[in-house]
Each structure stands twice: as structure tokens, then as C-alpha cells.
Amino acid sequence: MDRTHIKDLTGKIGQKVSVSGWVDVRRNHGKLIFLVLRDGSGTVQAVANGKDEGVFQVAPDLRTEWCVEVVGEVKERPEKMRKDEFNGSIELGVESISVLSKAKELPFEKDADLNIDTHFDYLPLTLRRERTRDIFRVQATILQAFRDSLVSWDFVEFQAPVLVGGDAEGGAAAFKIDDYYGKTAFLATSGQLYKQIMVGPFERVMTIAKTFRGEKSATTRHLSEITQMEFEMGFVHDHREVMSVLEDVMRHIATRVIEKHSGALVRLGVAAPLLPAVKFPAFTLTEAQEIIEREFGEKAVGELDLEPEHERQICEWARKEHGSDFVFITHFPTRKRAFYTHPDPAMPGFSRSFDLLFKGLEINSGAQRIHDYDELVAVMTERGMDPEKFSFYLQAFKYGMPPHGGCSTGLERITARMLNLANVKEASSFPRDMTRIDNRLTKEE
RNA sequence: GCGGCUGUAGCUCAACUGGUUAGAGCACUCGCCUGUCACGCGAGAGGUUACCGGUUCAAGUCCGGCCAGCCGCGCCA
Numbered sequence: 001m002d003r004t005h006i007k008d009l010t011g012k013i014g015q016k017v018s019v020s021g022w023v024d025v026r027r028n029h030g031k032l033i034f035l036v037l038r039d040g041s042g043t044v045q046a047v048a049n050g051k052d053e054g055v056f057q058v059a060p061d062l063r064t065e066w067c068v069e070v071v072g073e074v075k076e077r078p079e080k081m082r083k084d085e086f087n088g089s090i091e092l093g094v095e096s097i098s099v100l101s102k103a104k105e106l107p108f109e110k111d112a113d114l115n116i117d118t119h120f121d122y123l124p125l126t127l128r129r130e131r132t133r134d135i136f137r138v139q140a141t142i143l144q145a146f147r148d149s150l151v152s153w154d155f156v157e158f159q160a161p162v163l164v165g166g167d168a169e170g171g172a173a174a175f176k177i178d179d180y181y182g183k184t185a186f187l188a189t190s191g192q193l194y195k196q197i198m199v200g201p202f203e204r205v206m207t208i209a210k211t212f213r214g215e216k217s218a219t220t221r222h223l224s225e226i227t228q229m230e231f232e233m234g235f236v237h238d239h240r241e242v243m244s245v246l247e248d249v250m251r252h253i254a255t256r257v258i259e260k261h262s263g264a265l266v267r268l269g270v271a272a273p274l275l276p277a278v279k280f281p282a283f284t285l286t287e288a289q290e291i292i293e294r295e296f297g298e299k300a301v302g303e304l305d306l307e308p309e310h311e312r313q314i315c316e317w318a319r320k321e322h323g324s325d326f327v328f329i330t331h332f333p334t335r336k337r338a339f340y341t342h343p344d345p346a347m348p349g350f351s352r353s354f355d356l357l358f359k360g361l362e363i364n365s366g367a368q369r370i371h372d373y374d375e376l377v378a379v380m381t382e383r384g385m386d387p388e389k390f391s392f393y394l395q396a397f398k399y400g401m402p403p404h405g406g407c408s409t410g411l412e413r414i415t416a417r418m419l420n421l422a423n424v425k426e427a428s429s430f431p432r433d434m435t436r437i438d439n440r441l442t443k444e445e
Numbered sequence: 446g447c448g449g450c451u452g453u454a455g456c457u458c459a460a461c462u463g464g465u466u467a468g469a470g471c472a473c474u475c476g477c478c479u480g481u482c483a484c485g486c487g488a489g490a491g492g493u494u495a496c497c498g499g500u501u502c503a504a505g506u507c508c509g510g511c512c513a514g515c516c517g518c519g520c521c522a
Contacts, residue, residue, distance in 0.1 A: 030478040
């Protein structure tokens with residue numbers, strides 16, 4: 001008998017079907033056993049009746065997470081037993097059960113709150129929890145919405161390398177590969193330089209790139225391995241055109257998440273992101289700092305960046321005053337940003353750069369880039385970098401590079417803020433940090 | 446790296462100012478249960494209180510050390 005996916009059962013009332021999946025919950029009433037079956041598409045209640053001896057040779061033994069194949073009839077539930085949830089008005093009348101795989105007792109409480117280290121210690125199992133499935137279904141939608149929107153606007157997706165020849169960008173700490181055919185290589189901290197090179201062939205490019213940061217940071221917003229959703233576009237006049245595209249991408253992502261995952265948002269207890277009717281509010285760093293001083297009495301003006309607490313404050317204020325969970329901060333000090341960041345001639349000392357804050361956290365960073373070869377070389381020299389070491393990259397600029405700009409969004413950060421996850425690590429299916437790669441590094445074994 | 450907090454059953458947590466045999470819920474085992482949906486009821490099993498040392502008649506509780514985790518800061522995105 002062909003398998004029916006649980007999401008398709010609604011249309012098969014009265015029919016005999018075969019369903020395969022996991023036992024999500026078991027409620028044993030003696031001569032009546034309720035099972036909640038789960039497959040990749042959803043859940044459904046199955047009812048095993050004690051009158052059926054064949055079924056009752058198996059049903060009482062079933063436990064959480066056993067894999068089973070159940071044959072039965074799709075029935076409407078009795079009027080009073082209907083629930084306002086997916087498949088809440090149907091159930092499966094069990095006629096036979098075959099056990100595909102047994103499961104031991106789970107080492108944690110399935111639907112209760114877990115400490116985050118328990119969650120990580122048992123990831124292959126905790127990922128099966130509804131909460132976790134909700135998080136990563138939303139994340140998959142974020143990724144797809146990012147890709148779909150940019151591709152529809154003629155951005156070409158390319159694959160940025162992960163193995164790179166140098167810790168090119170500086171700033172972020174790179175993981176070193178000691179033996180790359182006898183030489184030293186690094187794991188990419190960003191796809192930035194390759195993304196700029198790709199403006200040459202395609203003008204508009206995007207990539208969803210794995211990047212790696214070796215900072216010794218133990219916080220709720222850092223990971224050692226992150227997914228960056230990046231794009232770069234040619235022939236811009238300044239950073240504002242990049243911000244405009246980014247805003248459209250963010251609106252598209254938010255809309256898609258709201259459309260597809262209203263149930264998950266409810267289960268996770270999170271409100272849909274607040275989008276302003278007009279444009280995302282945007283302030284220069286200095287303006288933002290003045291607002292923080294005025295509204296929160298914090299000293300901020302003159303600092304090179306917003307402190308985490310200031311990011312939270314300006315977002316709180318923007319939500320109240322502008323009805324937006326998104327806030328752009330522009331014009332960071334030139335010396336605080338990467339070497340390729342375009343200075344703003346109208347604001348000496350400041351650059352055509354921006355961060356996008358979302359619900360209190362920086363989720364994106366971008367800028368117009370320097371496209372003039374001589375200017376780029378001069379800036380590098382000024383910063384004590386050796387242009388010779390970047391000759392590979394600089395070829396693109398020597399041979400006709402248009403004015404361009406782009407940005408990069410941290411997938412885990414936007415997911416975490418979208419769903420109000422306290423720790424960004426919960427937004428990574430297999431998080432890597434200072435003390436974990438699959439196992440705790442400190443665990444004795 | 447610095448600081449704060451935490452570590453008790455498989456999980457989530459109790460145990461007042463140190464005081465009898467360290468408890469509960471869930472999970473697990475056994476029994477009962479035909480409409481549950483956090484099913485219910487009864488019984489049972491499950492502990493070197495992270496680890497090492499100290500103070501005390503007496504330590505889960507106080508002190509020192511050590512390990513681990515979380516949170517914040519720094520740094521970063």
C-alpha cells in the first residue's frame with residue numbers, strides 16, 4: 001500500500017491509508033490507546049481499539065520516538081472530540097501496526113523547557129522537538145525568501161570559497177589550516193572580496209556563504225561558524241541604493257515568514273515583526289547617539305560604534321516612535337570599518353556604511369565600496385596593509401570596476417531575533433562555539 | 446581574557462537561619478482504565494548533592510581549591 005503523508009490525510013476521510021512516522025505521544029487508556037503520529041509533513045492522532053486483538057499485540061508496547069508504519073481508516077472525529085489544530089477534526093482508526101524501529105527512553109523531557117546545554121548535548125534528538133522544528137522551518141523560509149527576492153531582481157547566485165589563502169580582511173580572527181599541501185590556509189571570515197570580484201562578471205551577485213570566526217567570544221550573539229546571506233551590486237551612486245534593496249529583501253522575508261509560519265510564531269510566543277508603512281527609519285551613528293543620550297540618558301556621542309545596550313535602546317525607541325522593528329544606522333567612522341569601505345566626502349571621517357538593527361541586534365552590515373584602484377591601494381597602504389598580498393583581489397579593480405556596494409546578513413542572528421530566541425546558538429542547527437563541535441570539547445572521553 | 450550567577454535523580458526544579466532516612470513533577474517499570482489530547486489512578490525503581498580538601502557533634506547548605514555551564518562585558522558581525 002502506498003504511503004500517505006500526514007498532511008494529505010484531510011482529503012481522505014473514509015479511505016484506508018498507510019502512514020509512516022514516529023510516535024510523538026502515547027496516551028494509553030487500557031482498552032483504548034491514543035497515539036500522535038508524526039512524519040515530516042505533520043501530526044495526526046491515531047486510535048487503537050482494544051477490540052482489535054492484532055493491533056493490541058503491538059500497541060501497548062509503543063513508546064515515544066518509535067518508528068512505525070500504521071494502516072488504518074481516516075475518520076472524522078466525534079463532534080465533541082475535535083480540536084482547533086492541524087488535523088484536529090480527523091483521526092486514524094488503527095487496523096495494523098508494524099514497528100520499523102524502536103527507541104530508548106529520551107534523556108530529556110520532550111516538550112518542556114530545557115537548559116540550553118542539555119539541548120546541545122542531545123542535538124540529534126532535541127532537533128526533533130516541535131520548538132526546534134519550528135525554528136528551522138522558519139529559517140529555511142528566511143533563506144529561500146532571501147534567495148527568491150534577489151534572484152527575481154536579476155542577482156546571480158554564486159558560491160564563495162570557504163578555503164582562502166589569507167586572512168584577507170583583517171579584523172575578524174580566522175581559523176588557520178596548518179597543512180594545506182604543506183602551506184598555510186584559512187577558513188573564510190567573509191565572502192566579501194570574492195563577492196566584489198563577482199560584480200565584474202555579473203554586476204549583481206548574491207551568495208549564501210559559510211564563514212568562520214575564531215574570536216574568543218562567549219556571548220549569546222556569537223558563533224564560530226555562521227551563514228552569511230550576502231549581496232553586492234554594481235553601478236550604485238552611494239550606499240542608499242544598497243539599503244533600499246536590503247529593505248525590500250527584509251520586507252519580503254518578514255512577509256513570507258508571517259504567511260507561512262503563523263502557527264510557529266504562536267507556539268514560540270512571538271509577535272510578527274513590525275514593518276513601518278513607509279521606509280525603515282535611518283539615522284547616522286551620531287544622530288542615533290544623540291537620540292540615546294536624549295531618551296535614555298546614556299553617554300554615547302563620540303563613541304566609534306553602538307554598544308549592545310545602545311542597539312537595544314535605539315530599537316526600543318524606533319519601535320515606539322516609528323512603528324518599526326528595523327532601524328538603519330549609517331555613517332560609521334571610516335577607521336572603524338574595513339579598508340574597502342567608501343568614505344563619505346560630505347562627512348569627513350565618516351563612511352558610506354550602514355548597519356541594519358533588528359529588534360535590538362545588528363543583523364546586517366553593508367556599505368558602498370571603494371572601486372577606484374589607486375584609491376584602494378592608497379587606503380591599504382595607509383592602513384599598513386601590503387597591496388602586493390592582495391594582488392589577486394586587486395586585479396578586478398585594475399581593469400574597470402564600477403561603483404558598487406553590498407551587505408551581509410547573519411542568518412542565525414536574523415532567525416534568533418525574528419523568533420525572540422535568547423541565544424543565537426539556538427538558531428544554528430549544529431552550532432559551533434568555543435566549547436563545542438558536535439560534542440563538548442571539554443568532555444572527557 | 447575579566448566579572449556575576451549556577452552545578453542536587455535521565456530531564457526541570459525543591460530542601461527556612463547547618464540538624465532525623467535529600468523531595469516533587471515529567472520520563473521509566475508494573476497494575477488498573479473505551480474518548481484522551483500535559484489523559485487519569487495506584488505501586489515501584491532511580492542519588493558518591495560535579496570533583497578535591499577544610500571547619501563543625503553534625504555540611505546539599507559554611508570556607509578554600511578545582512572543573513564545567515550559563516549570563517554580562519571586552520573583542521567581534
